[in-house]
Amino acid sequence: MASLPGFTSNFPAGYPTFQTRGNTFARGSTSSGESPSAPNTASEPHFDIFDWHPAYQSCQRYFLDHAQHEHGVQAVCALINICLPFQWTQHPLMNASGPLPHSSGPAAYNMPWPRQGPVTNSRGQPAPAWVSLVPFIRRLVITGMDSSGIMHGFFGEDWRKGVGPMHECERRNYLFAAKSVGWAKVKCQYDMSPHETVPYLKPLQEVQLAEIEGAEKTWSQWLAMEDWMVGPRAPDADEDAHRRAS
Known part of the structure; x- marks a missing residue:
């Protein structure tokens, strides 16, 4: 999303569509017994996932290394009742170079099998921590705290490119949730744990x-x-x- 106000969609078709680059995710030929290929969307605008991903990683690093330690971000999270990674009771995450969290925090990566020792990448270096930013974006949206200034404070200079697409989707999801069910069920869907329930729901802002x-x-x-x-x-x-x- 370029900015609010002045809405510009990342996904004019409603959902991400992207073209393959090189051999990555290359489509196989359709043969008997195989699923047909997707319809031709050459005329539609495409979301460049490979251009987006570095910006998202930049937002993750900024959030873990800087934002979560800022008093303003901590105050907002206290008001909207969501724990920052360094506040997680088990396996707190202080920065982006810390160990990968287990399924302890609401945005932690859930590893389906146990690992012995520190997690490393293919070069033998410690793997950077991975934390989903979506739970924080969702909580900001439903509490009316997703202004440009707050998004910048949480996710840094690259927030429009890095988390803007998710911000757009979560605003739309909130509209859909409100249209689908009543207030109590919407709140239940956005509650994260007994200690991180939603304190209030606010109608979507700056629409x-x-x-x-x-x-x-x-x-x-x-x-x-x-x-x-x-x-x-x-x-x-x-x-x-x-x-x-x-």
Whole structure:
């Protein structure tokens, strides 16, 4: 998301679409018994996942090395009732070079098997810590704390490029949650643990018309999914078929 106000979508189609680069994730040829390839989306704008990922890693490092130790960030997290990585009871994470956390914190990477000794990368160097930023983005969104200034304070200079796409998705998810169920169930969905419940829910802030219209389009896609109106049955596919026939 470029900024709020002045909404600009990272995902005009509603969801991330990206083209493969080199041999990474290259599509195999479709043969009998294999799933058909995805529809041609060459005309659609694409989200460059390989361009985005370094910016996201930059946001992770900033959050772990700097932001979580700032008084302002700590005050916001205390108000919205979410623990920072260094505050986790088990395996607190002080910075990005610390050991990988086990499934102790709400944003910790859950390793499905035990590891002996420190985790290293392919070069034998200690692997950087990995913490998901999504739980923090979600909590900021639902409490109305996701202003540009706060997002910058939490995630650094690269926040628009690094976590902006997730910010956009989580704002849309909040709209969808409010449309799907009542207040109590929405709050329950956003509660994280008995000690990190949501203190309050605030209607989405700084909403632009383009954001609402984009959410409406994506919501319509979901309603079509519920009725199995996907692929050749998708409403857009029917419209294209009618245009070609006329």
